[in-house]
Amino acid sequence: MVRVWRAWVFTLGTEVVSGRVVNTNAAYLGRRLTLLGFNVLGVVSLIDDVELISEFISYVLSSKPDLLVTTGGLGPTYDDVTLEALAKALRVGLRLNEEALRSIKEKYDVLKLPLTPERIKMAYMPEGSEVIPNDVGTAPGCMVRREETLIISLPGVPRELESMWESYVEPKLRELGVRRVFAERSFKVSGVPESSAAKVVKEVLRKYENVYIKTHPKGHEISAPILEIYVQVFNDDLSAAEETASKVLEELKKSLVSIGGVIT
Amino acid sequence: MVRVWRAWVFTLGTEVVSGRVVNTNAAYLGRRLTLLGFNVLGVVSLIDDVELISEFISYVLSSKPDLLVTTGGLGPTYDDVTLEALAKALRVGLRLNEEALRSIKEKYDVLKLPLTPERIKMAYMPEGSEVIPNDVGTAPGCMVRREETLIISLPGVPRELESMWESYVEPKLRELGVRRVFAERSFKVSGVPESSAAKVVKEVLRKYENVYIKTHPKGHEISAPILEIYVQVFNDDLSAAEETASKVLEELKKSLVSIGGVIT
Numbered sequence: 001m002v003r004v005w006r007a008w009v010f011t012l013g014t015e016v017v018s019g020r021v022v023n024t025n026a027a028y029l030g031r032r033l034t035l036l037g038f039n040v041l042g043v044v045s046l047i048d049d050v051e052l053i054s055e056f057i058s059y060v061l062s063s064k065p066d067l068l069v070t071t072g073g074l075g076p077t078y079d080d081v082t083l084e085a086l087a088k089a090l091r092v093g094l095r096l097n098e099e100a101l102r103s104i105k106e107k108y109d110v111l112k113l114p115l116t117p118e119r120i121k122m123a124y125m126p127e128g129s130e131v132i133p134n135d136v137g138t139a140p141g142c143m144v145r146r147e148e149t150l151i152i153s154l155p156g157v158p159r160e161l162e163s164m165w166e167s168y169v170e171p172k173l174r175e176l177g178v179r180r181v182f183a184e185r186s187f188k189v190s191g192v193p194e195s196s197a198a199k200v201v202k203e204v205l206r207k208y209e210n211v212y213i214k215t216h217p218k219g220h221e222i223s224a225p226i227l228e229i230y231v232q233v234f235n236d237d238l239s240a241a242e243e244t245a246s247k248v249l250e251e252l253k254k255s256l257v258s259i260g261g262v263i264t
Numbered sequence: 265m266v267r268v269w270r271a272w273v274f275t276l277g278t279e280v281v282s283g284r285v286v287n288t289n290a291a292y293l294g295r296r297l298t299l300l301g302f303n304v305l306g307v308v309s310l311i312d313d314v315e316l317i318s319e320f321i322s323y324v325l326s327s328k329p330d331l332l333v334t335t336g337g338l339g340p341t342y343d344d345v346t347l348e349a350l351a352k353a354l355r356v357g358l359r360l361n362e363e364a365l366r367s368i369k370e371k372y373d374v375l376k377l378p379l380t381p382e383r384i385k386m387a388y389m390p391e392g393s394e395v396i397p398n399d400v401g402t403a404p405g406c407m408v409r410r411e412e413t414l415i416i417s418l419p420g421v422p423r424e425l426e427s428m429w430e431s432y433v434e435p436k437l438r439e440l441g442v443r444r445v446f447a448e449r450s451f452k453v454s455g456v457p458e459s460s461a462a463k464v465v466k467e468v469l470r471k472y473e474n475v476y477i478k479t480h481p482k483g484h485e486i487s488a489p490i491l492e493i494y495v496q497v498f499n500d501d502l503s504a505a506e507e508t509a510s511k512v513l514e515e516l517k518k519s520l521v522s523i524g525g526v527i528t
Contacts, residue, residue, distance in 0.1 A: 015478060017304050019294025020494070023287050026309070030283025040281050041316060045290070045307040052305060059323060076459035077479055078466055107486055108459075118462040138459070138485045157481055195340035195372075195402070198382040202342055214279060215341055217421055221402045222371055230284070 005178045006065040007038040010057065012072040012082050013156055014047040025071045025161055032165060037178040038067060048073060053085035061089065064148045067173070072156030074139040076118040082153055083142065087126035090146050097125045100140045107138050132168050136160045143172070150176070183241035185249050186230045188218070192261040193225045200255040201229075204248060210234040211248055226264075229256075269442045270329040271302040274321065276336040276346050277420055278311040289335045289425055296429060301442040302331060312337060317349035325353065328412045331437070336420030338403040340382040346417055347406065351390040354410050361389045364404045371402050396432050400424045407436070414440070447505035449513050450494045452482070456525040457489045464519045465493075468512060474498040475512055490528075493520075 009029045015021050026043045033040050044060070046053050053073075060068060073082030087094045101123035105115055113119075125131070125142045132141030132152070137160040142153050152169060154161045189197070194217045201213045212232040219226030231248050235241035253263050275290050290307045297304050308324070310317050317337075324332060337346030351358045365387035369379055377383075389395075389406045396405030396416070401424040406417050416433055418425045453461070458481045465477045476496040483490030495512050499505035517527050 014476075015480065015494070016290075017294055017307055018298040019291040019296070019304075021480075022291045023307075026280075027283040027286045030281055032283070034282040040283075041311055041313075042320070043281055043287075043309040047303075047305055049305075056306070075462075075481070077462040078469070079478060111486055113457070113460075113486075116459065116463065118459045122459075136484075137481075193377070195380065195382045195386075196377075198339075198341040199380065205342070212278075214343060216279065216285075217339070217401070220400075222375055222377075230279070 005038045005067065006063075007033050007040045007067040007069065008060050008065050009033070009040060009043040010053075010060075010068065010070040011043060011045045011156070012048065012053060012070060013045070014079070016045045016072070017047050025156065025158060028158070028162060029069055029071070029165075032170070033067075033069070035180060036170065036173055037180045041065070048079040048081055050081045050085045050088065053082065054088040057086060057089035061146060061149055066148065066150065066176075066178075068149055068151045070151070070153045071161055074122065074141065074153060074155045076122055076139070080121075080139075083125055086144075086151065086153060090126055090144070090151075092127040094124045095127050096120070097123050097129060097131060097142075099131045100125060100142075103131070103133065103140055104138060132164055134160055134164055135167065136163045141168075181236050181238070181241070182232050182234045183238065183245040184230070184232045185245050186228055187249065187253065188226060188228050188264045189253075189256045189261040190219065190224075190226045190264055192227060192256050192259060193221045194227055195221065196259055197227055197229070197256060200252065200259070204251055204255070207251075208233075208244065208248060211244070213248070213252070269302045269331065270327075271297050271304045271331040271333065272324050272329050273297070273304060273307040274317075274324075274332065274334040275307060275309045275420070276312065276317060276334060277309070278343070280309045280336070281311050289420065289422060292422070292426060293333055293335070293429075296434070297331075297333070299444060300434065300437055301444045305329070312343040312345055314345045314349045314352065317346065318352040321350060321353035325410060325413055330412065330414065330440075330442075332413055332415045334415070334417045335425055338386065338405065338417060338419045340386055340403070344385075347389055350408075350415065350417060354390055354408070354415075356391040358388045359391050360384070361387050361393060361395060361406075363395045364389060364406075367395070367397060367404055368402060396428055398424055398428055399431065400427045405432075445500050445502070445505070446496050446498045447502065447509040448494070448496045449509050450492055451513065451517070452490060452492050452528045453517075453520045453525040454483065454488075454490045454528055456491060456520050456523060457485045458491055459485065460523055461491055461493070461520065461525075464516065464523070468515055468519070471515075472497075472508065472512060475508070477512070477516070
């Protein structure tokens with residue numbers, strides 16, 4: 001039996017929710033977590049509201065996931081409220097973290113800029129947090145555990161998030177023992193409406209265990225159907241997963257061709 | 265006092281959560297709803313799991329928002345489960361909608377394709393639903409009310425979603441009486457770290473009511489700070505909102521220039 005590592009992502013910020021930016025952080029984290037071996041169950045974007053964020057984090061924590069990652073809301077402005085909301089959800093205090101403060105001071109020292117309240121604010125973290133260094137920007141990230149769940153908070157600026165992810169977060173997550181347990185493949189077929197492929201997919205799924213198949217309509221269902229078909233095979237033994245994936249792909253292609261499909 | 269219309273968006277699909285696609289539907293709906301006058305509080309993406317989707321919809325409905333929009337999961341495949349989950353959340357049955365069935369039949373009739381179970385599936389909707397026609401694809405959308413909340417379910421294929429939004433949903437929402445009650449502006453400033461702008465913003469906000477200001481760091485906080493500054497002013501009287509927005513912009517620019525900022 002494959003152990004399932006359940007993860008949630010919170011991409012926080014009014015600009016995300018109101019559509020002023022496209023949420024590329026969600027795609028980045030969803031993909032990285034999936035490739036690492038996590039089963040990402042959901043992504044939640046919320047406006048910069050302490051109560052709302054705190055309530056939603058509590059709600060998701062009550063399902064005891066293995067991992068919860070937040071992005072955004074770590075900066076120096078009045079509406080950067082993620083860690084305040086997180087502390088509230090965890091029912092712990094927000095404490096000045098000396099290590100975080102030192103790293104912030106060092107950065108502003110370069111330009112001889114003083115430690116103002118806005119800059120010091122970025123060093124306040126939920127009690128029990130470990131600092132995640134930010135080598136690209138100034139706001140440090142933080143990591144805190146609550147029972148079964150590891151909670152990781154990162155900035156919303158994509159190049160800061162991505163650098164911290166690759167340098168610090170991924171190595172840490174690998175230490176937990178999570179690892180990829182699936183093979184994935186995809187191909188395109190034209191000439192078959194999704195509603196016809198649906199039956200083919202169902203039949204293939206009946207024959208295999210631990211296989212996930214998803215059809216993505218790219219053309220027009222009636223006049224010019226094009227489908228991208230994505231196959232994922234779960235198996236602790238990755239080479240067995242690859243082998244099954246090949247078989248599933250062959251079967252899908254054969255059945256789709258038999259009903260008029262052209263594999264592209 | 266301005267009436268606040270609260271909205272939530274659910275963008276459903278495993279491919280969104282696992283980062284295989286970038287969630288442009290969320291940005292589209294967030295922006296369209298905001299411009300219409302809604303205060304979008306959150307966007308939730310979930311994997312194609314009936315229980316999970318149903319639970320989350322129930323949770324959000326318990327806060328009695330004015331509007332909940334879902335995208336995705338209306339198609340003919342086994343993992344298109346949005347309407348089943350919605351019916352479950354609303355504690356009503358899933359019923360064959362004759363109007364929806366007729367529109368689906370007409371479309372497949374063009375190619376003399378029969379009404380298979382997979383195609384008929386797309387006509388099952390929560391009891392009490394009204395059909396939203398899909399002029400671009402085949403899966404119809406649906407609209408259902410639950411106490412204070414209007415719930416609208418649309419397909420996940422962006423060009424279907426967008427066409428239905430513009431032709432049917434927006435006109436319907438305008439009928440409710442929602443209207444835009446804000447002016448918005450933005451500008452860029454270089455040479456001021458976000459942590460310095462934070463103080464300026466706080467001071468301006470202290471002087472004005474119903475003003476929202478957000479700073480977006482685009483450069484590097486210490487070595488090359490560039491900020492995009494976004495200002496939103498809420499007022500039932502739109503020309504008054506525009507006037508205040510101009511004043512706020514002038515004040516922000518003046519203060520930022522006085523601490524070394526260059527407006528670009």
